[in-house]
Amino acid sequence: MADEDAMLAKIQAVWAQTGARDKARYAEERVPENVHWETEYRYENSADPQQTLNLYYPAKRRNATLPTVIDVHGGGWFYGDRNLNQNYCRYLASQGYAVMGMGYRLLPDVDVRGQIQDIFSSLRWLSHYGPQRGFDLDHVLLTGDSAGGHLASLVACIQQSEELRELFGVSRVNFNFTMVALVCPVAEPSKLPEAAGDMSEMASFYLDKLSGGDQALADHLNFSQVVKGLDLPPFMLIGGQNDSFYLQSQALLQVFDANKVTYTTKLWPASAGPHLKHVFNVQHWEWPESIETNLAMLRTFDDLSKQHDEADEDEFD
Template identity: 35%
Template sequence: MELDRLGRKLLLGALRLKDAGEVWARIRAYGHVYDRLETHLDLPYLDDGTRAHRLDVYGDTQRAAGPVLVVIHGGGWVAGSKATNESQAKYFASCGLRVVNINYTLQPETDFAGQLADIFAALDWVAAHARDYGFDMDRLFVTGDSAGGHLALLTALTASSPALQEYYGVRAGEWRIRAVAVSCPASDLRGDWSQAETSFRLLGTLLFDEPRKGAEYARMASIEYVLTMGELPPTFILTTSDDTLLYTRTRRLHEVLDERGVAHRYREYHAQSRARLQHVFNVTNPEWSESRQANTDILTFFNELQP
């Protein structure tokens, strides 16, 4: 719908991503460092012909099986694509991971259940093609940023929870998520979105505009609320106090995990090579020294968990 496209453009501007085309061009340009990586692009994980159900695979798939990282892009659940995370995905692949960078259906064309169904289908594809691409399914990791971080956490919790699988109409396949890493994640969707600042009011309209999407729907999509319904694997959370969108909520997620004894590692990064950082800096600006440190810390976290 034209209104949906207009809404996304307005949202991108409100979220200070109005120059998203320029940002993505810079990300792709920086990606030339990794041009020699083995790549398999736009592979369908569902055979319906839509771009929303395609993924890219990066890494040396000809050698012995290695750890696999599934990347879930951000964009407020309503925008973005795997292209946003291309350079970060290539970086992780250059460090020895097999990386699967996925698209998924955006809202309001679908809802959280539909997005989880897409991610579960992508994970099923990874499991089914483990031998083809050298994926070690005993070392399956998931990462996401912003809204993608929320979906990564919700995916991990749902995969371990029959109750959440029933609620969302999905079923975990022959895979188990070993660990999760999230950058500046959204987590708590409860509250009155109509009273939020302009950008979040618009986002709330796109996410919760149908009568059935009431308080229960928002609660069941909130990580803090569903924590007790599933088991979160070891989790790495990174943020920066320069994140004007989600810093407070990300820090609160860390505090809730601490209170409930959920194993996780929390890191805040501070600007050293520039005046300030920003929301999901390690994805939008992977060339920054702070971003390289954050992405290296994610790798270290994964390596510590490998059998």
């Protein structure tokens, strides 16, 4: 027990340092302009501040409804809240989208089942309240970065599997994902020991807290463990060779190919610069490379939405 307490204290210290760096970054970062946002909607009947979400829109809307982007923040499953990616979400909204970013309860207070349940609760809130607030739920991009990419990948699979929904204790939401974009995802947690940095050194502790000691959950933590046989929407993998977790991206590409998942990529080579590190396009939305990356994600989403609309029209012809 003493060893576990010491490990937890070490991990919390690491994420406290990350929080301090993020705070300093926020103080210097330019805030995207011409965006309206609404904050702290509670998606559960709870006083827990993590079970809240933010909404973002262009300040001047041309249409009654806008294509939807849902963002799942990263933070190693131990860190972050609905505000962590707020400038990234603001930027996406400024490009003509209705954006929702939720918080979710963190390790070690819950395991991955609790986190998935929170995300699904936020999706149910959006299915109920989103349309009246301008969210077009016929065109939905689900995205997540780092650990949030892992959770987004699980959500996409759980949405398509009754067996997984039973395991995670959730029900299907009444809209579909047009596309799933994963930014530097850690979608194969069991491979954490192979990565660089503090998280890899603490991998066994992370894995134990994610599963909560439940072997059934431990057997369904990786994207590769839950993807088999599912009819999934197209994916987009975003990242680069200077990501400290690039091994995760390489592993995910193999899983995509092995399971015939439709996907595109935006992966930056090492020669593009050492500054293009883990989740650079989320943390530094204003960099030229970030803008190029994020616009590529949105244009791919737009193209898929158009294809879906054309397919629907053909059905009725």
